[in-house]
Amino acid sequence: xxxxxxxxxxxxxxxxxxxxxxxxxxxxxxxxxxxxxxxxxxxxxxxxxxxxxxxxxxxxxxxxxxxxxxxxxxxxxxxxxxxxxxxxxxxxxxxxxxxxxxxxxxxxxxxxxxxxxxxxxxxxxxxxxxxxxxxxxxxxxxxxxxxxxxxxxxxxxxxxxxxxxxxxxxxxxxxxxxxxxxxxxxxxxxxxxxxxxxxxxxxxxxxxxxxxxxxxxxxxxxxxxxxxxxxxxxxxxxxxxxxxxxxxxxxxxxxxxxxxxxxxxxxxxxxxxxxxxxxxxxxxxxxxxxxxxxxxxxxxxxxxxxxxxxxxxxxxxxxxxxxxxxxxxxxxxxxxxxxxxxxxxxxxxxxxxxxxxxxxxxx
Numbered sequence: 001x002x003x004x005x006x007x008x009x010x011x012x013x014x015x016x017x018x019x020x021x022x023x024x025x026x027x028x029x030x031x032x033x034x035x036x037x038x039x040x041x042x043x044x045x046x047x048x049x050x051x052x053x054x055x056x057x058x059x060x061x062x063x064x065x066x067x068x069x070x071x072x073x074x075x076x077x078x079x080x081x082x083x084x085x086x087x088x089x090x091x092x093x094x095x096x097x098x099x100x101x102x103x104x105x106x107x108x109x110x111x112x113x114x115x116x117x118x119x120x121x122x123x124x125x126x127x128x129x130x131x132x133x134x135x136x137x138x139x140x141x142x143x144x145x146x147x148x149x150x151x152x153x154x155x156x157x158x159x160x161x162x163x164x165x166x167x168x169x170x171x172x173x174x175x176x177x178x179x180x181x182x183x184x185x186x187x188x189x190x191x192x193x194x195x196x197x198x199x200x201x202x203x204x205x206x207x208x209x210x211x212x213x214x215x216x217x218x219x220x221x222x223x224x225x226x227x228x229x230x231x232x233x234x235x236x237x238x239x240x241x242x243x244x245x246x247x248x249x250x251x252x253x254x255x256x257x258x259x260x261x262x263x264x265x266x267x268x269x270x271x272x273x274x275x276x277x278x279x280x281x282x283x284x285x286x287x288x289x290x291x292x293x294x295x296x297x298x299x300x301x302x303x304x305x306x307x308x309x310x311x312x313x314x315x316x317x318x319x320x321x322x323x324x325x326x327x328x329x330x331x332x333x334x335x336x337x338x339x340x341x342x343x344x345x346x347x348x349x350x351x352x353x354x355x356x357x358x359x360x361x362x363x
Contacts, residue, residue, distance in 0.1 A: 036056065036060075036071075037053065037056065038071075039071050039074040039075050039078070040078075041053070042056065042057045042060075042071075042075050043075055043078045043079060043176075046075070046079060046173060046176050046177045047079075047082060047176060047177070049116075049177050049178045050177075051150060051177075054150065054173060054174070054177045055152070057072065057075050057173050058152055058154075058166075058170050058173060060072040060075070061076070061166045061169050061170055061173070062154060062166050062170075072169070075173070076169050076172055076173065079172055079173055079175075079176035080172060080176075082175070082176040083171075083172040083173075083175035083176050084175060084302070085175060085180060086171075086174070086175045086179060086180045086181060086182050087180065087181050087182065087201060087202070087285075087289065088171060088182045088184065088199065088200040088201045088202070089181070089182065089183055089184070089200055089201065089202045089203075089204060089285070090184045090186065090196040090197060090199070090200035090202070090203045090204065091103060091106075091183060091184065091185050091186070091204045091206065092185075092186040092196060092203070092204070092205055092206070092222070093205060093206030093207060093208075093232075094206075094207075094208065096208070097206040097207065097208050097232055098206060098208075098232045098233060098272045098273070099185050099186075099206055100121070100140055100185065101272040101273060102206060102230075102232060102272040103119060103121075103140060103143070103183055103185055104140045104141065104142050104143050104272075105142075105272050105275050105278050106183070106278065106281070106282070107119065107140070107142075107143045107146075107149060107181075107183065108143065108146070109278050109279070109282055110181050110282070111146060111148055111149070115148070115179075115180040115181055116148045116149070116150070116178055116179045116180060116181065117143070117146075117148065117149050117150070117179060117181045117182075117183065118149070118150040118151075118152070118171075118174035118177075118179035118181070118182050118183070119140065119143065119149065119150070119151045119152070119183045119185065120152055120154065120167055120170055120171070120174075120182065120183065120184050120185070121151065121152070121153040121154070121185045122153075122154055122167065122184070122185060122186055150174060150177070150179060152170065154166075154167065154170070167184060167199060168199045168309055171184075171199065182200075184196055184199065184200055194225070197225045198305050198308050198309070199305060199309070201289070201292075201298065201301065201302075202227045202228065202285055202288055202289070203225050203226055203227045203228075204226070204227070204228050204229075204230065204285075205222060205223070205225075205226035205228070205229045205230070206230055206232050207229060207230070207231050207232070207245065207249070208231070208232060208233060208245075209231050209233070209234070209238060209241040209242040209244065209245035209246075223249075223252065223253070223256065224256055224259075226265055227259075227261075227263060227265055227288055228265055228266055228267075228281075228284055228285065228288065229249050229253075229265060229266070229267045229268075230267075230268050230269070230270055230281055231245050231246050231249075231267070231268070231269045231270070232270060232271065232272055233271060233272070233273070234269035234270055234271050234276070234277065235271040235273070235274050235276060239269075242269045243269060246267050246268070249267045250267045253265055253267070260297070261291070261292050261295070261297040261301070262291070262295060262297070263288055263291050263292065263297075266284050268280055268281055268284060322357060325357070327356075327360070328353065328356070328357055331352075331353050331356055332353055335349035335350075335352060335353055336349070
């Protein structure tokens with residue numbers, strides 16, 4: 001580009017042409033993506049505790065590609081005999097209750113006793129953009145740099161309850177890799193926390209005090225699922241409010257029917273930020289595992305969960321088969337147009353599509 005300042009009429013003024021703009025990509029870079037290992041190689045690496053192979057296997061599990069799913073299922077099948085030897089703990093609570101901070105201090109407490117820890121953090125996906133921040137590691141500063149910890153944030157991807165659809169399969173892979181403690185952090189309290197409850201051994205509910213009417217936090221559904229309730233941020237001026245909330249939750253639990261395990265959920269206060277009461281919380285969890293192991297409920301619950309996820313997998317496969325059928329897809333678009341034009345009711349349109357689908361299965 002010529003500069004007018006270099007014209008002869010501007011005596012003593014010169015503008016240099018400058019340096020040419022470098023390319024956005026380093027021309028000397030010879031980066032090639034490593035090919036995906038085979039199922040046998042992934043299994044071998046996982047059983048050795050290799051974090052890279054474990055991460056790549058989890059990526060395959062979360063992928064929607066049919067080819068990736070075929071490899072993932074083969075890996076899971078071979079890892080299954082090496083799984084089941086961990087404590088699976090679900091951690092839920094309202095947003096801002098301190099779940100990630102609590103996991104950070106709970107995890108360090110667990111690791112001091114030996115073993116390895118895997119944290120499967122479920123991050124909410126945007127309904128508009130379908131994206132997720134996946135920033136849970138930033139709130140687990142100590143665990144994220146611990147050599148015996150594997151932290152995997154996963155997008156909820158619209159699955160019910162904010163639980164990543166493939167979390168249960170990821171648990172199998174982590175257990176095969178030698179992680180004997182599994183934490184599953186949920187998005188927050190919602191109607192579908194049942195999904196988390198159906199894949200963990202102990203369900204911990206984190207509550208807050210001093211945020212208004214404490215009875216607002218006593219919701220029957222989530223309270224009935226909780227095996228333990230802890231009141232976080234019981235420090236400073238909030239200690240009295242936390243103790244009051246503790247008494248209210250204890251009273252509320254007595255109004256519920258007995259749990260199927262026979263265990264009476266306990267309510268404790270602690271402070272995740274100041275690391276106060278962490279040992280007491282974990283002693284409660286130890287008592288629970290001793291209790292359910294001695295009365296046989298632990299194995300019973302694991303069997304019930306395996307059956308539950310078998311039927312969930314059937315439902316998912318049927319749904320995928322239905323929506324991926326090209327003829328059904330075309331008919332759905334046609335019936336959707338009729339519904340939007342008020343020429344057909346939603347129920348009649350749904351019946352027509354299902355009748356067409358089932359009639360094809362009979363042929």
